[in-house]
Amino acid sequence: MLLASCASSSKNTARENSQPVIFDTTVYEEPKIATDRKPLSLMDLPQSQHGGFVLAPGFYEAEFKTYCLQPGTPDPSVGDAYIQGPVTGYRKEIVESVLMNSRDYTSVNQRNVQLLLWSVVSGSNFNKLSSEVQADAARLLTPKQIFELKGGVIGVIQTVSNATGILSANKDIQRLFEFGSSSYETIERLAVLKEPSRVLRSGVKADQWYRQKENYYVRYFPLGYKRVKIQVYVPDGLLDADNKSGGDYVVFDPTGQQAYPAFTNAQRLGVGAPVIEIVRVIIQVNKELGRPGRVPDRKKPEPTNPKAPTGPKGI
Template structure:
């Protein structure tokens, strides 16, 4: 029989081991940010604020240093309990699940929260981190409310999330997407998102900037600019948005990456274990293990508070949802 105290002692060792890696990753991010600030100053003479493009004002800032709950010591571990569908658990108004002891699985819809990066693949693993950033409330609201609106397609929900992370003007969205936004967000949230949106950057100015921005950052900034342009075009299709946001082809390791094997467990602060097995950015198999005696019993698993962060920073962050994928 698994006991909470014995498992927790093993987990703490893996959590502490990640602390040093987080410091290294922070240093790499700071180095890139410094190079980018210099590049913008040389190109634009200060007309563009680099913080507006890639800095602290970015709508969702969750990154690998925020994923502090990996449990390296449980790699290759499978709970002894029989695996059950998470859909058997009691649901919450947030579209979440009331946890009970056992081993559970849900194949859910997931969503890309970082344009200009690659989807899952190559055996890279993912770790739990919470949503952070100025738009965290709006992003979680969209994902939570989507559970009670099965008539809204996954592509429409993803479009709204891309509009947020690209800082597009919601007033420029198509009538269809404006209607979807009004069903999933409050008027206050819509006003706040519009206030923080960016104007379209002229092509010559953006081109000059891109020539001097480091590669990994350039891909993200360029993808967000393309999304803003497409979202303002009423004739643009979802496939065009996807092509701008989701990179294809070979992918190397991004700055500050960490070796994380597929299927690594994270120990959530509420006391349950969780791992993410994405098939693509659109769908992820989520497994949760609640040991006997865990303080997680009776608590809520709210998928909208879970971002699966890849060990390879060149891949996409994936927010989870309580909506089953396909017929699962």
């Protein structure tokens, strides 16, 4: 198991983010995938009414937009291994809502989503955001959440770690927003350090598969802090003839989750919408994780109840 702590941006965040996050880094038996086997697009699978992918046996991949959630840490480097986990820390419900609702409002510029998230995680004054970012926030969040963000400037930051530089970055980002210097490039220079990540734990492979509780496998390959390639492998025989397990579809939904570095001090990445959105079929799934905040109605075809979803040709 791997322990990692997150820095704070206020007295409240100090208490929440100083709690260690426990990762399951157990090295499971690697799935047997031929080295020359090409993954199929995850986007070719049916989706649930909430946007998760209804799995069928096969090897898949897709790229997703990602966002910096830990200002003051290095950009992911080639070879950094990442693990999927829930969003943690200060105002995590708001962060989750922004990430998930960005999938339904794909017209919202990725930069504006990132500026909003930097404001939220650093404890900056929402009222100091540009009118454009505030308008997009109103599309991604509920009125109650916007009211919470308008609660004023967060108080004095407590020191959690003097070694990471995260504390200083949050203070500097607050200062930039406060004085109206909210250009993307200016904040990015503080939030995303252009330096090699530091190895904190040895013995973890960059291409390590991680087995999920439903016994399929997932691995993450960050492409900088703005994108991540996610691969999913569902072994033959895992699902029944109807492509279900225990009477339920198996749904994989990385949006609204966080990708953590497995062995370095690199960025934590919030996962948003797929880079390319293609919805083939929507299936009504009864057993699916709840969604925090508001999840707007997906403007997709009406849910259907087809025969079991099957993987694309070649599986």
